[in-house]
Amino acid sequence: MGSDTTFVNPKRKSYLTPITRAATRAVDALAILSFGGMFACVLAQVVSRYVFDRPLVWSDELARYLFVWCAFLGWIVAARRRSHLAIGVLSDRCGPRGRAILAIVASAATFAFAALLFVYGIQITARNLDIDTVALFFSFGFVYAIVPLAALAVAIYAIVDIGDALQLFKTGAPR
Numbered sequence: 458m459g460s461d462t463t464f465v466n467p468k469r470k471s472y473l474t475p476i477t478r479a480a481t482r483a484v485d486a487l488a489i490l491s492f493g494g495m496f497a498c499v500l501a502q503v504v505s506r507y508v509f510d511r512p513l514v515w516s517d518e519l520a521r522y523l524f525v526w527c528a529f530l531g532w533i534v535a536a537r538r539r540s541h542l543a544i545g546v547l548s549d550r551c552g553p554r555g556r557a558i559l560a561i562v563a564s565a566a567t568f569a570f571a572a573l574l575f576v577y578g579i580q581i582t583a584r585n586l587d588i589d590t591v592a593l594f595f596s597f598g599f600v601y602a603i604v605p606l607a608a609l610a611v612a613i614y615a616i617v618d619i620g621d622a623l624q625l626f627k628t629g630a631p632r
Contacts, residue, residue, distance in 0.1 A: 481537065484610070488530035495523035515592040522590070522600045529607035536567070536614040553625055560622035564615045571612035578604030 498520035506512040535541050543563075548556050582605060586598035 480610075484530055484533050484537075488527060488534055491523045491527040491530060495520045495527055498523065518590060518592045522593075525600060526603050529603040533607050533610045533614075536611045539618070557622045557626035561619055561626070564618040564622060568612050568615035568619070571608040571615060575605045575608035575612065578606075578608055 498516040502513050502516040502520070505516070548559050551559065578601065582598050582601040585601050586596055588597045589595070590597060590600070
């Protein structure tokens, strides 16, 4: 749960497949690019508006969409690293099996939320495929596509976390 990694497999990355490693690198690269692009858009808008007195029409809109992507990619990264905030008052007072049960509950809740977001993300993406953004050259479907993608990735991490926690519950030690 959160930053409490006592139920975590410390060698989690060692059993990642090449496909998983490639997906991990792609998510990390997209997160860096979306943040860098957002920063560049805002900087370009400030410079063009206050230095040249000619505001860019598209930069504010693109920065907003990049922020959405950055937030959802950050959710994936945080789920992978198990670095979401957590209040450890209860888990700190439990033994390994108690922490495993709490981890299972938290991961199941994460999975349920991600599944819900996946279903509704697919719907909102499909509804917006034919609607173009105001100042840019792509559809809103592309903007919303990150919602089901991130939800799917987080759901997969939640399943892995449940497996790790079940292993701890059964054996009392991480796998």
